[in-house]
Every structure is written in structure tokens, then in C-alpha cells.
Amino acid sequence: MRLSEVIGRAGAQSTRKVRLVKGSHLVTPKFWEGPHSYLVQNHDKRVIFINAYEGDKALIGTTDIAWDGAPETVAITNDEIDYLLCAVNRYFEHPLRRQDIVETFSGVRPLYDDGKGNPSAVTRDYVFDMDVSGGAPLLNVFGGKITTFRKLAEHALQKLQPTFPKMGVDWTAAATLPGGDIEGADVPRFMAKLQAQYEWLPRNLLRHYAQTHGTLTPRVINGATSLAGLGQQFGPTFYEAEARYLMANEWAESADDMLTRRTKHGLHMSAEQKAAFGVWLDGPAAKSA
Structure with missing residues (x-):
């Protein structure tokens, strides 16, 4: 179901659009000494992270590919595997091969469509669209990333403050997640x-x-x-x-x-x-x- 249909079912309209961008990752055995992580630049000027992961593994990513299929069918392609291996092998003496890959995973980012052609150039920020035409407010959120979920949630509630005047003040900046109160x-x-x-x-x-x-x-x-x-x-x-x-x-x-x-x-x-x-x-x- 497309975004416009979802918003339409709520009895509202919006001119905002999202753009689906696929990102894929590799998990391999860790192939360097020490706790370091690396950020390297591939031949197309995009940066690739190479992180120590789960103790003895390495996490390598990510790609940026326009996606128009069903999100639940997303999977890494051979071209993406070659792209990520190429990025790593430009910088490390010990070459990674396909048989070194332990696992791959892919996800779809619902990014706010700001009209830019290159998927890597599309904004990772979020955009709000408030519709009050139906009486009760409908707040639509476009874009965003998991790394900004806390600020996004706070900003969303700030937008709804007029509807809920007794809501209280922002409090999450100093809060810990469950188990994090060390x-x-x-x-x-x-x-x-x-x-x-x-x-x-x-x-x-x-x-x-x-x-x-x-x-x-x-x-x-x-x-x-x-x-x-x-x-x-x-x-x-x-x-x-x-x-x-x-x-x-x-x-x-x-x-x-x-x-x-x-x-x-x-x-x-x-x-x-x-x-x-x-x-x-x-x-x-x-x-x-």
C-alpha cells in the first residue's frame, strides 16, 4: 500500500512523498587486530564503514540503491556484494572473498523525497506534516533514521502540545533505556x-x-x-x-x-x-x- 493511500484512509491528504532506498550489509570474520573501526571511501566517493562487531566479526556497509519493490522482499544483490568487497579490498592487504561472508542483511529506508536524483544525496532528516482539517489532528512523519528516533519522538510530541496542553516537558535527553542505568x-x-x-x-x-x-x-x-x-x-x-x-x-x-x-x-x-x-x-x- 502506498503512502498516499495510507494517509487517504485516515481522511487526510498530503503532497509529501517518501523515497525507498535499500541499504545492504555484510558480516564477515574480523580481519584486523585491535578494537578499531574504519571509514573508507569507495571509487564513487561514497563512504563505507567497517566496524568491529559481536566480538570476532566485522560489519561492513552500506549501499544506497533505489527500491520500488515490496519491503519484505528486500535482499542483497551480487552487485552490492561486489561493491562492498571492492571498497574493503582497496584498503586492506588481506583480501576479503565471497566465501568469507558469514551473513548478509538488507533494509529499506523510507526517506523524505526532496527531489534529489542520487539516492545517496536524499536527506536523512525527517519532515512533519500536520493535518487538522478533520477535527482531530493527524501528524504524518516522513523520513528519519533509527539514530534520531529520540529527537524525532520529542519533536513529534512538541507538535501535538497544543492538543495536549497538560503533556509536560521534554524528558528523554537524560533518560536511559531499560538496563542502561549503570x-x-x-x-x-x-x-x-x-x-x-x-x-x-x-x-x-x-x-x-x-x-x-x-x-x-x-x-x-x-x-x-x-x-x-x-x-x-x-x-x-x-x-x-x-x-x-x-x-x-x-x-x-x-x-x-x-x-x-x-x-x-x-x-x-x-x-x-x-x-x-x-x-x-x-x-x-x-x-x-
Whole structure:
């Protein structure tokens, strides 16, 4: 369904347009020493990021391709793979090959169409369109990025302030996300306290819990006093206790929800391990308290 149809069903009209732009990424084994990330320029002057990712992996992206298909069918193309590999191999001595790719993923950005021809030149900013012709206000948001979601949400509520005069003031700038209320933002100190509290936790598992769940880690561990207390092990740092936590608190329902979206455990698990987790998830054990 096109944007104009969605707005039309709400009984409103808008001359604003969005432009769909596909961005694709590669995940490979990490191929350099140290915690550094890199920003390199490809032959077309676009910049490509090469980030350390998930400990022993590298995340490489992204492309900018005009997209006019259904968003749910988006996938990387061979040309995009070649483009990203070319960008990396212009700067690193050890060449990356197709067989080095662990995973690819693509997404569609609904960017505000400012009339510029080159997808890379289209604004990443957001634009509001308020329609009050129908009585109750309709606020349409065009464009934006996940990196600006907080400011976008605040600005949207500011636009609605006249309709909700008792709304209150902006408050999100100093707020933390769930699990992020680490004292003094001192992560090493926080991890040391966790290790003292859970001496039996292996270091890699402690790091995963601390980085993924933060101060909510005790809720994930849920009173366990040993690895056995965490239940069945599905992957290197993926235990039953975390799966149950994700289902109970983060609306996870499918294997992909837990292995790809809520966490990146899937990058560190074999096909056999993923299949075994799927069997557990579909079986009676996952449904029990």
C-alpha cells in the first residue's frame, strides 16, 4: 500500500512523498587486530564503514540503491556484494572473498523525497506534516533514521502540545533505556560488580549479559547459582534462562526473534545448534513455567 493511500484512509491528504532506498550489509570474520573501526571511501566517493562487531566479526556497509519493490522482499544483490568487497579490498592487504561472508542483511529506508536524483544525496532528516482539517489532528512523519528516533519522538510530541496542553516537558535527553542505568556509566566497574555477584559465570557469558541486558542481568539469571541453573545451553552464550526472559519481557516469539533481532546469537551458532533451539522452542518444554 502506498503512502498516499495510507494517509487517504485516515481522511487526510498530503503532497509529501517518501523515497525507498535499500541499504545492504555484510558480516564477515574480523580481519584486523585491535578494537578499531574504519571509514573508507569507495571509487564513487561514497563512504563505507567497517566496524568491529559481536566480538570476532566485522560489519561492513552500506549501499544506497533505489527500491520500488515490496519491503519484505528486500535482499542483497551480487552487485552490492561486489561493491562492498571492492571498497574493503582497496584498503586492506588481506583480501576479503565471497566465501568469507558469514551473513548478509538488507533494509529499506523510507526517506523524505526532496527531489534529489542520487539516492545517496536524499536527506536523512525527517519532515512533519500536520493535518487538522478533520477535527482531530493527524501528524504524518516522513523520513528519519533509527539514530534520531529520540529527537524525532520529542519533536513529534512538541507538535501535538497544543492538543495536549497538560503533556509536560521534554524528558528523554537524560533518560536511559531499560538496563542502561549503570552508575556513573562506568561499565568496567559494573562488570566487576557482576562478576563478584556471580563468580560462577564464565567471563564471555558475563560480558554478553552485561552488554545486552545491563542492570537487568539479575532478572535474566533469575536466581540461578550455577550454569546448570540457567537451563539448557543452545549456543556459546545462549542458555534457556535468557530465552525465557526474552519471551516473557521482550515479546520474542520465534527463533529469529531471539537469534537475530533481540540478540545476535545466531552469528555464533551452527546450523545444528539453531535447529535444536527451534525444536526446543516448538516443544512443550518452552511452554512450561
